Structures are given as C-alpha cells and as structure tokens.
Amino acid sequence: MSIPTSALKRARELAKVKQTEMAKLLGVNPSVISRLEQSEMTDDQMARRYLEALDTPGSKEVLEFYGRDWRMSERPSVMHPDRESLWEAELALQKLDEFQRSSQYDALLDAPLTLIRDNLESSAAFLDKTDHAVAFVGSVGVGKTTALSLLTNLVIPDKGGVPQPVFPATGGRTTTSEVIIRVQPAYGIGVEPRSEDEIRLLVSEMVRAVVEGKGGIPTELERAVRNMADIRKRRNPSDIKSQIDPIAELLDSSSAEDVVEAIVNRMKLPERTETQLILSETNEEGLAWLSKNITAINFGLDPRFSLPQRVTVFVPKAAMRNSTFDVSVIDTKGIHGTIERSDLEKLANEGRTLIVLCSAFNDAPGADPLKLMKSLSALGSDAFERERLAILVLPQNDQALKVIDGSGEPAESIEHGYGIREDQIRSSLAEAGLPKVPSLFFNALSDQPGPVWDELNDRIARMRQHQLDRLHRFVALSDDLVTNADAARIQQARIAIAQEARAMAKAYKSLPTSVRSAHQTLIEELATGHPSSIAASISRRGGWDNFDIHHMIGSGVRADAYRRTADHLVKIKGRVESLEQRFEELPEVLGLLQTLREDLSDWRQEFLSRASSIGRNSFKPYLDGAEGFWSDLRARYGGGKGYREDIADQVKEWFEDNGELADARTKVDKRLEDAWNELVVDRLLASTLIEGEQV
Incomplete structure (x- = not known):
C-alpha cells in the first residue's frame, strides 16, 4: 500500500486538525509533519500510523481505498471524482479475467468478452483523466476575456481595490493571439512566435494600407507591430484631431518596398528570441507579474519576444478558482467576419472540451454564436449530443431590468430579466432548427463569478456522464456474461447479426452523388467576411487564420459528406435497432448492439473529420498553382464598392468553369467513399465478425 502524502494532508485538513496537533497525536516534532506533507510519497508504515492516529471517517476512507487490490488498471487518487466508478470497472475486469481463465469458460x-473488456478499458481511460478545456468563443468586444478572467479568479485589484482581469481587456481588438491558461507548479508564460515571413507580410499589408488609404491588418496586430518597430502614431501639434503617421513620413522619401524593409529591421527580430518566462510559485506577486509581462508581450513592448501566434499562460492551482477537474482555459481570438475557422473546428471536434459561446445580452444568443451553432449542426458535429456547448450571456449595467416580457412589461428583477432572455434564446434556437443549449448569465460588474464557474464545471461533469453511463452498462454486462451467459444462443445471435451486417455493408457501401458544392461555404463566407481579411487571405493564396479559404473548402466538403451519408446512417441504425428488439432477451448481445449503434455515431464523426481533410487536400494543389486566379483577385482590391460581391463572383466562376477541377471533384468522391468504407462500413463488419471469417 503506497499512499501519496497529498491524501494524508487532505484527511488532516478535512478533520480540521493542525500540523501541530497532528504532531502531538504522533508524538513527533511539528517539523516532521511539515517535511512529510511536502514530500510526494511516504512509506506504508508511516502512512498507516498517520491515518490511524487521525482516526476520522476521512482517514479510514483513505486507508480503505489504498488497501484495495488494483490489478487490471492503475489506481487513481482518492480525490478522483469518479474513483468508485473506476473501482467498479477494475472489479469487473478482474472478474472477466478470472472467468476467462476458468474451466467453465x-x-x-471470446467476442462478447473482448467487446465488454475493451469498452470497460476505453471508458475507464477517458474517466481516469480529469483534464478538460473550457474554450471561450465570441465576437470581438463582447467581453469574453474579462468574463473568463473573473470566472477563473485570475484578477488583480486596481487602485480602488476593484478586481481587474490579469489579461489585457479593453473592449475588443486587444489580444494579438489565442491565449491558453494551464495549471502548472509555477507562474509562467510561453510564446509561440509568428514566423519572420508572416511578420514581413503583415508589415507589407500595413504599409500598403497607408499608401492606399484603406484596408490594413487587424488593429491589435498593427498596434503590436508599431510598438515593436517604435513607429507609433503621434499627436499632431497643429491639429489636435489628427495624428502624424511615421509610416507616411517614411513613404515621402522611400518606396513602399523600402519602407517595409526599414520597419522589419527596426523590429529587431533576430534579437527577439525569448519564448518563455518562469516565476516561482511562492512569489506573492505572481498574478501582478503575469499581468505586467503578458500585457507587454501582447502589445509588442517586450524587446525579448516576437509577435505571438499563440500564448500559453501557466498558473499554480491555488491561483485558479477551485475545480473538481484539471481545467485549462482557452481564450480564442475574437470572431470578426467569419466563424469558419480551423481553430474553432478543432475545438468542436475535441471530446474533452466545453465550448462556451459568449454573447451580449441584448441580442442573445448573438449573431456569431448562432451562426457557429448552425455551422456545427450542418457539419454533423456531435457537440450538441455530447453536451459540449453552453451559451454565456454577458449583460452590462442594468440591461437585465430593461428587457420586456411577452406582455410588454419590463422585468421585475435581474433574475426575472435573465429568465425572460433565456426563454427568448430557447425560442431563437428552436426557430433555427437547433437543439437546446444551456444558457448562463454573468454580469461582470454585479454578479458573483463563483456560481457561474461551478455551473461550467457541472457542464463538464455532464460531458463525462456519457462515459460513466457507458462504463456502468458494461459493468452490468460483464456480470451477466460471467454469471448467466448462454454460449450457444449468443453464438447463434452473432451469426445472425454478422449476416445482417454483411447485407448492410453491401447496401450502403456506395455514397450518393454530391448534393452541395465544395466551394459553397466559401461563397457564403465571402458575403459577410471583412474585406481586409479577405484581401489578406488572397495575398497568402488562401492561408490566413482570420479567413482560411482552404479550411472553408474543407468545411464545404464535410457539409456535403454529412448530407450524403445522412440517409445511410439512419437506415443502418434502424436495422441495428431491429436486431436489438430481436435479441433483447440476451443481455450480452443487446449490449453489443447498443454499443454498435453508439459506435456508428463516433465512426461517422471520424469520417466527417476526414472529409474536411479530403476537401482541403484535394483542391489545394489546384489553388496553389492558380497564379492567374490569385493575381486577378488581388487586382480587385481597392477598386471601389462591391469588393466582396465581385470576389465571390470570380471565385464561383473559377470553381464552376475550370475544367481542371473535374479531376479534383473525382478525387474527392473517391476519397470520401474510401473513407466511408474504411471508417464506417469496414468497422461495422469487423465488429460483428465471427471467428475464422474475414472482412
């Protein structure tokens, strides 16, 4: 029995026994207890002596837990939120192992036992990990950075003692990159810098905007670049309403190309090689240190760091608001113009991430969150089904009191106002054909952050519940298999299921023809995208984070793949449900079929993710080689009104009239069908295979 000292300390603290009192119980010097609890592990004899001397329900619980015999899986911590469920899985695995070794086996x-064991191990592996991410997503300026700072307790007091976010948050257009917050033993900052080529391109676009008097790069990036190069605009002494731009002054005597070179040189990129800062956990000024340095890096004011592509912030566990889980927080780049972004798709595909869609109060759920949810639905995301979405409404001042109910009367209280808006959000989702998504409300000026943070943690618990339910189902199935299995009837049922699986594979291996063009998503996003972002993407042949054309093509193919396989999946699941009814008296077989139905959804998610990749990779070579296409698109910028419409027309014409793309579409169709068979049909056959047969 090896007990971590953290469990000893927890038992003592739960009993409200001080270290000095614990020392008296053990008859040792208090320094012994202090050193003991600072170490990671202690010997079994000392641990037992410590816990027995404490003699509380908590200490007995620790002794009992660490006295259990874990043979099939690694023992979790006594503080693990799902430790008892993991113990049930461990016992079930032990029984299966003993049963398989017995003479009665x-x-x-073999097949049902392997199925049960694999699923027990899979669910237990998911639950054993307690790390989850909470990703805050919202429009520029909606207040998500302020909200997440207060919710996580990463705040520092201002001169008046009012808590302020550790991170730069000044009403939008502030952060230059995505920020990830992770728990580590010490405070720290890690920076993934942008490449020199990317920085040079940003500078080039910034200079071109000065030359042409329009366009440019995002405000937060321009601010950082100007600070890094020390070319900030300054007040015009002769006209208080205007500013003098050093870039314009440089252009008076130099070409745009020379000015770009001069600015890049002034940034001193070869000297900006630092990528990490670390501060001791024991430093009481940790959050202030963090705020000072992250602000300087973000604004381009720290000469050690280049322009960030991504920033990771490390904080000790004690600095974050308490959570049952090991939570990291992601502050995504604010949505501006398009929701079709690869980083958002990645978050939606991540099964351990809760996506928090931030919205202003007056238009909740908000145009961008609603559009994102519609996109997730159209792409077949399982984020709704697995409860990985939440809406966080961020009211300001007394907005909640001014909302009007159905009878035209204003809210009687803030809570009443929240309730009215929640009903309106529910109606908006229903009108859009979307499932229910929980809505939370948080006024940064007046609401307590603790309850909202607790609710987000409850949402994580609900995400985990799917695996808990699955684990408990297979624990029950393992017991049925060991105690009541009828091998002959199970084998007969498996033969019938395998025959039906072969029939389904034959019927549904081919995909219907395309129902939605690959470039449709791109055309739709061009209608609403910000012109400068579109132009920046065109300058990079489609590869710009804020408007990634290749990603949009992938999304278009995924949306098409979702539609093309919808009927197939419904029919396959329907036939599996019929088999469930046929064999409902055989728990082991019923469990296999229920798992198969769940797995079909998971396999399809993999297929849809593959479809995105297929779309990107199939069209990218043609886009990369289309010099004339990109040149024509670049030439349109600065040509007056109707820019987005003209670009959309040119893109549509290129995709629809370009004969070379017929080959790309053929590749997409073949690769989609191959992926469908590999990831869904072949797995359907393999999961129902009888020993000795071949897929």
Missing part, C-alpha cells in the same frame, strides 16, 4: 464467448 467457453471460447464461443
């Missing part, structure tokens, strides 16, 4: 049970 029939080899005909």
Whole structure:
C-alpha cells in the first residue's frame, strides 16, 4: 500500500486538525509533519500510523481505498471524482479475467468478452483523466476575456481595490493571439512566435494600407507591430484631431518596398528570441507579474519576444478558482467576419472540451454564436449530443431590468430579466432548427463569478456522464456474461447479426452523388467576411487564420459528406435497432448492439473529420498553382464598392468553369467513399465478425 502524502494532508485538513496537533497525536516534532506533507510519497508504515492516529471517517476512507487490490488498471487518487466508478470497472475486469481463465469458460464467448473488456478499458481511460478545456468563443468586444478572467479568479485589484482581469481587456481588438491558461507548479508564460515571413507580410499589408488609404491588418496586430518597430502614431501639434503617421513620413522619401524593409529591421527580430518566462510559485506577486509581462508581450513592448501566434499562460492551482477537474482555459481570438475557422473546428471536434459561446445580452444568443451553432449542426458535429456547448450571456449595467416580457412589461428583477432572455434564446434556437443549449448569465460588474464557474464545471461533469453511463452498462454486462451467459444462443445471435451486417455493408457501401458544392461555404463566407481579411487571405493564396479559404473548402466538403451519408446512417441504425428488439432477451448481445449503434455515431464523426481533410487536400494543389486566379483577385482590391460581391463572383466562376477541377471533384468522391468504407462500413463488419471469417 503506497499512499501519496497529498491524501494524508487532505484527511488532516478535512478533520480540521493542525500540523501541530497532528504532531502531538504522533508524538513527533511539528517539523516532521511539515517535511512529510511536502514530500510526494511516504512509506506504508508511516502512512498507516498517520491515518490511524487521525482516526476520522476521512482517514479510514483513505486507508480503505489504498488497501484495495488494483490489478487490471492503475489506481487513481482518492480525490478522483469518479474513483468508485473506476473501482467498479477494475472489479469487473478482474472478474472477466478470472472467468476467462476458468474451466467453465467457453471460447464461443471470446467476442462478447473482448467487446465488454475493451469498452470497460476505453471508458475507464477517458474517466481516469480529469483534464478538460473550457474554450471561450465570441465576437470581438463582447467581453469574453474579462468574463473568463473573473470566472477563473485570475484578477488583480486596481487602485480602488476593484478586481481587474490579469489579461489585457479593453473592449475588443486587444489580444494579438489565442491565449491558453494551464495549471502548472509555477507562474509562467510561453510564446509561440509568428514566423519572420508572416511578420514581413503583415508589415507589407500595413504599409500598403497607408499608401492606399484603406484596408490594413487587424488593429491589435498593427498596434503590436508599431510598438515593436517604435513607429507609433503621434499627436499632431497643429491639429489636435489628427495624428502624424511615421509610416507616411517614411513613404515621402522611400518606396513602399523600402519602407517595409526599414520597419522589419527596426523590429529587431533576430534579437527577439525569448519564448518563455518562469516565476516561482511562492512569489506573492505572481498574478501582478503575469499581468505586467503578458500585457507587454501582447502589445509588442517586450524587446525579448516576437509577435505571438499563440500564448500559453501557466498558473499554480491555488491561483485558479477551485475545480473538481484539471481545467485549462482557452481564450480564442475574437470572431470578426467569419466563424469558419480551423481553430474553432478543432475545438468542436475535441471530446474533452466545453465550448462556451459568449454573447451580449441584448441580442442573445448573438449573431456569431448562432451562426457557429448552425455551422456545427450542418457539419454533423456531435457537440450538441455530447453536451459540449453552453451559451454565456454577458449583460452590462442594468440591461437585465430593461428587457420586456411577452406582455410588454419590463422585468421585475435581474433574475426575472435573465429568465425572460433565456426563454427568448430557447425560442431563437428552436426557430433555427437547433437543439437546446444551456444558457448562463454573468454580469461582470454585479454578479458573483463563483456560481457561474461551478455551473461550467457541472457542464463538464455532464460531458463525462456519457462515459460513466457507458462504463456502468458494461459493468452490468460483464456480470451477466460471467454469471448467466448462454454460449450457444449468443453464438447463434452473432451469426445472425454478422449476416445482417454483411447485407448492410453491401447496401450502403456506395455514397450518393454530391448534393452541395465544395466551394459553397466559401461563397457564403465571402458575403459577410471583412474585406481586409479577405484581401489578406488572397495575398497568402488562401492561408490566413482570420479567413482560411482552404479550411472553408474543407468545411464545404464535410457539409456535403454529412448530407450524403445522412440517409445511410439512419437506415443502418434502424436495422441495428431491429436486431436489438430481436435479441433483447440476451443481455450480452443487446449490449453489443447498443454499443454498435453508439459506435456508428463516433465512426461517422471520424469520417466527417476526414472529409474536411479530403476537401482541403484535394483542391489545394489546384489553388496553389492558380497564379492567374490569385493575381486577378488581388487586382480587385481597392477598386471601389462591391469588393466582396465581385470576389465571390470570380471565385464561383473559377470553381464552376475550370475544367481542371473535374479531376479534383473525382478525387474527392473517391476519397470520401474510401473513407466511408474504411471508417464506417469496414468497422461495422469487423465488429460483428465471427471467428475464422474475414472482412
């Protein structure tokens, strides 16, 4: 029995026993207890002596837990939120192992036993990890950075003692990159810098905007670049309403190309090689240190760091608001113009991430969150089904009191106002054909952050519940298999299921023809995208984070793949449900079929993710080689009104009239069908295969 000292300390603290009192119980010097609890592990004899001397329900619980015999899986911490469920899985795995080794075991049970064991291990592995991410997503200026800072307790007091965010948050257009907050032993900052080529291109676009008097790069990036190069605009002494731009002054005597070179040189990129800062956990000024340095890096004011592509912030666990889980927080780049972004798709595909869609109060759920949810639905995301979405409404001042109910009366209280808006959000989702998504409300000036943070943690618990339910189902199935298995009937049922699986594979291996063009998503996003972002993407042949054309093509193919496989999946699941009804008296077989139905959804998610990749990779070579296409698009910038419409027309014409793309579409169709068969059909056959057969 090896007990971590953290469990000893927890038992003592729960009993409200001080270290000095603990020392008296053990008859040792208090320094012994202090050193003991600072170490990671202690010997079994000392641990037992410590816990027995404490003699509380908590200490007995620790002794009992660490006295259990874990043979099939690694023992979790006594503080693990799902420790008892993991113990149930461990016992079930032990029983299966003993049953398989016994003389009563029939080899005909190999398949159901393997299925049960694999699923127990899979669910237990998911639950054993307690790390989850909470990603805050919202429009520029909606207040998500302020909200997440207050919710996580990463705040420092201002001169008046009012808590302020550790991170730069000044009403939008502030942060230059995505920020990830992770728990580590010490405070720290890690910076993933942008490449020199990317920085040079940003500078080039910034200079061109000065030359042409329009366009440019995002405000937050321009601010950082100007600070890094020390070319900030300054007040015009002869006209208080205007500013003098050093870039314009440089252009008076130099070409745009020379000015770009001069600015890049002034940034001193070869000297900006630092990528990490670390501060001791024991430093009481940790959050202030963090705020000072992250602000300087973000604004381009720290000469050690280049322009960030991504920033990771490390904070000790004690600095974050308490959570049952090991939570990291992601402050995504604010949405501006398009929701079709690869970083948002990645978050939506991540099964351990809760996506918090931030919205202003007056238009909740908000145009961008609603558009994103519609996109997720159209792409077949399982984020709704697995409860990985939440809406966080951020009211300001007394907005909640001014909302009007159905009878035209204003809210009687803030809570009443929240309730009215929640009903309106529910109606908006229903009108859009979307499932229910929980809505939370947080006024940064007046609401307590603790309850909202607790609710987000409850949402994580609900995400985990799917795996808990699955684990408990297979624990029950393992017990049925060991105690009541009828090998002959199970084998007969498996033969029938395998025959039906072969029939389904034959019927649904081919995909219907395309129902939605690959470039449709791109055309739709061009209608609403910000012109400068579109132009920046065109300058990079489609590869710009704020408007990634290749990603949009991938999304278009995924949306098409979702539609093309919808009927197939419904029919396959329907036939599996019929088999469930047929064999409902055989728990082991019923469990296999229920799992198969769940797995079909998971396999399809993999297929849809593959479809995005297929779309990107199939069209990218043609886009990369289309010099004339990109040149024509670049030439349109600065040509007056109707820019987005003209670009959309040119893009549509290129995709629809370009004969070379017929080959790309053929590749997409073949690769989609291959992926469908590999990830869904072949797995359907393999999961129902009888020993000795081949797929």
